[in-house]
Amino acid sequence: MQTDPTVTSSKTALMLTGGGARAAYQVGVLKAIASQYPRSSPLPFKIISGTSAGAINGAGLACYASCFHLGVKKIESVWRNFHTAQVYYSDYPRLIRHQIRNVYSAFQADYANKKPVSLLDNKPLKQLLNKILDLQRIDLNIMRGYLSSFSVTASCYNTGDSISFFQSDTAEEWRRAKRCGQRTLLDVHHLMASAAIPLLFPSVRIHQRYFGDGSVNQLAPLSSPIHLGADKILIIGVDDPRRGAFRERSLHHPDLATVAGHLLDTVFTDTLNSDLERMQRINKTVELLKQHNIETELKPVQSYMINPSQNFNQLASEYFLCLPIAIRSLLRVTGIRQHSDSSLVSYLLFEQKYTRRLIELGFEDGMQQMDSIMQFLAAP
Numbered sequence: 001m002q003t004d005p006t007v008t009s010s011k012t013a014l015m016l017t018g019g020g021a022r023a024a025y026q027v028g029v030l031k032a033i034a035s036q037y038p039r040s041s042p043l044p045f046k047i048i049s050g051t052s053a054g055a056i057n058g059a060g061l062a063c064y065a066s067c068f069h070l071g072v073k074k075i076e077s078v079w080r081n082f083h084t085a086q087v088y089y090s091d092y093p094r095l096i097r098h099q100i101r102n103v104y105s106a107f108q109a110d111y112a113n114k115k116p117v118s119l120l121d122n123k124p125l126k127q128l129l130n131k132i133l134d135l136q137r138i139d140l141n142i143m144r145g146y147l148s149s150f151s152v153t154a155s156c157y158n159t160g161d162s163i164s165f166f167q168s169d170t171a172e173e174w175r176r177a178k179r180c181g182q183r184t185l186l187d188v189h190h191l192m193a194s195a196a197i198p199l200l201f202p203s204v205r206i207h208q209r210y211f212g213d214g215s216v217n218q219l220a221p222l223s224s225p226i227h228l229g230a231d232k233i234l235i236i237g238v239d240d241p242r243r244g245a246f247r248e249r250s251l252h253h254p255d256l257a258t259v260a261g262h263l264l265d266t267v268f269t270d271t272l273n274s275d276l277e278r279m280q281r282i283n284k285t286v287e288l289l290k291q292h293n294i295e296t297e298l299k300p301v302q303s304y305m306i307n308p309s310q311n312f313n314q315l316a317s318e319y320f321l322c323l324p325i326a327i328r329s330l331l332r333v334t335g336i337r338q339h340s341d342s343s344l345v346s347y348l349l350f351e352q353k354y355t356r357r358l359i360e361l362g363f364e365d366g367m368q369q370m371d372s373i374m375q376f377l378a379a380p
Contacts, residue, residue, distance in 0.1 A: 011148075012377060013230035014045035014061070015222070018052020018215040018268050019238035020197060020347030024079045024355035025308055026057050026236045027072070028362020034072045035367075036374055043068045044377060045234070046148040049164070049225040051214040052268070054236075055152040055194040056129065059186075063137040065146035078132060079355045086128050087350045088120040088201070090324040095120075116202030116210075119330075120348075125195070129188045138186065142169050149228040152186060153214035153221075154193040157203055162217045164224040165190045171228045178219055181227055197264070197347065213267070221272045222279055226301055234376065235276075235305040236362075239269040240312055240343065260334065261313075261343035276303060304376040309365050312358075316346035319354040 016026050037044065043065040050058030057075055064071030084090045089098065098121045105114050141147040151166035162179040167186055174181045184190075193204035193211035203210045215221075225233050254262070283300045320328070320338040327348070336342050349355075366373070 011047070011229055011231035012045050013047035013049060013225035013228065013233045014058070015225055015233050015235045016048070016050045016054030016058050017221070017235070017237045017272060018054050018195070018213060020053055021082075021350045021355060022238040022312055022346055022358065023053035023057055024082075024358035025238055025312075025362040025365075026054060027076050027079050028359040028364070029236050029306055029366040030057075030061070030072045030362075031076060031359070032363045032366025032370060033373060033377075034068050036370065037068055039069050041068055042066050042146045043071065047151075047225050047228050047230050048147070048149070049151045049153070049228065050194070051153045051218065051221070052195045052197070055214065056191050058150065059133055059135065059138075059152070059191055062141065062147055062150040063134055065138075065141040066144065074132070076359065078128075079359060080352060082350045082352050082355045084324055084327060084348075084350045085124060087125045088122040089124065090327050092326045095326050095330065116204075118196075118202040119200050122192075122196075122201045126188060126192055129191055133188070133191075135186055135188070138167055142167060150186065151181070151224045151228060152190045152194045153218060153224055154190065154196075154204075154206075154211040155214055155216040155218065157210045157212055159209075160217055162214065162219065162223075163211070164227075166224070166228065168228060174227045176220070176223065178217065179223055181224065198267075199260075200348070215267045215271075218271055220275050220278075222275045222301075222303075230301060231299070232302045232376065232379075233304075234373070235272070235303060237269065237272065237305055237307045238312070239273075239307045240265060241307065241309060258335075258340075258342050261341075264347055265343055276305070279303065302376070302379075304373065306365060306369060306373070308358075308361060309368075310361055312346040313341075313343050315357055315361075316343075316349050316354060319349060319351060319357070320345060322351040322353050323349060 048058040048062050060075035061071040064074060089095060102117050105117055138150055149166055149168035149171050151164045153164045156163055164181040165184045165186055166181055173183055189204055189206055193206060194214040196204055196212045198212050198216060203212050279301060286298050286300045289296050317339050
């Protein structure tokens with residue numbers, strides 16, 4: 001079914017959550033949605049809000065907002081041909097050198113100009129983003145009316161605030177408890193900061209402050225698209241469908257790998273679910289006030305969320321051996337093996353066999369829900 005993009009709301013937002021390699025799933029869902037639009041149609045979302053790896057996907061769409069199909073094709077091409085070495089160094093010499101640098105940094109004086117400490121060095125990702133993204137196109141697309149706003153959320157280690165850096169045509173900056181929006185000219189540093197998963201990747205310095213993954217301290221993930229003017233928000237998440245049911249595996253204490261995976265799952269998904277519940281309560285309140293003819297500055301915001309139908313951890317275990325041997329050796333030190341009960345591998349497995357499988361899964365899930373998705377996008 002081909003759909004006229006003019007019927008979609010001018011205030012529809014696309015929200016892409018974080019999740020490392022799991023973000024390949026988002027590409028599959030976007031590919032399914034793009035198949036419902038004419039090949040030359042512009043992006044059906046006037047607002048894009050991204051966090052972590054979702055911010056990188058969002059940047060790719062924002063750069064090609066004048067042609068939805070082309071934007072999806074560009075980011076799909078990257079994900080379908082991914083290798084770990086394009087995201088972080090994965091060979092023995094540089095991996096060992098990086099760990100030695102971490103140890104040396106721990107013994108430096110506090111006043112020394114220390115380098116950021118992290119398990120992995122993601123300089124290759126910065127090089128890749130500089131190569132594939134022309135972020136100057138975002139301003140051009142905003143001026144031409146193809147896009148209204150694009151935001152990238154990062155967490156400030158100095159203040160503990162969640163900061164949404166954005167470019168927009170009319171949106172104003174905002175300040176709330178532990179979160180704010182700052183208008184700026186977005187560049188690769190903002191994307192790298194938003195995708196700097198704690199402990200795994202190094203922090204990024206922006207204007208004398210240090211930032212990490214935007215999912216950390218993000219108490220209100222929906223805040224950014226709402227402040228940018230969204231009436232409807234389509235959310236493509238990466239939550240694990242298994243997490244809703246408790247599965248007892250062992251009477252022993254969880255190992256380091258299991259704890260690390262649990263923390264990442266919590267960081268990337270739990271606050272979004274809580275914020276969705278809060279927004280639904282506000283929508284009900286607004287409806288009640290409207291029924292009693294009571295004026296309010298609040299407005300109802302509708303949402304539709306797509307999450308994967310299969311377990312990412314199980315899929316990652318199938319492709320575990322695709323990881324470079326140096327990374328597998330490092331993971332074994334933390335107790336992670338091919339069938340370990342840890343989600344850490346599903347975030348770090350930037351290998352094309354795994355990412356292609358996630359794209360296929362996203363496309364399948366998107367097509368299964370397509371009638372509901374298109375109805376949501378077309379509704380006034």
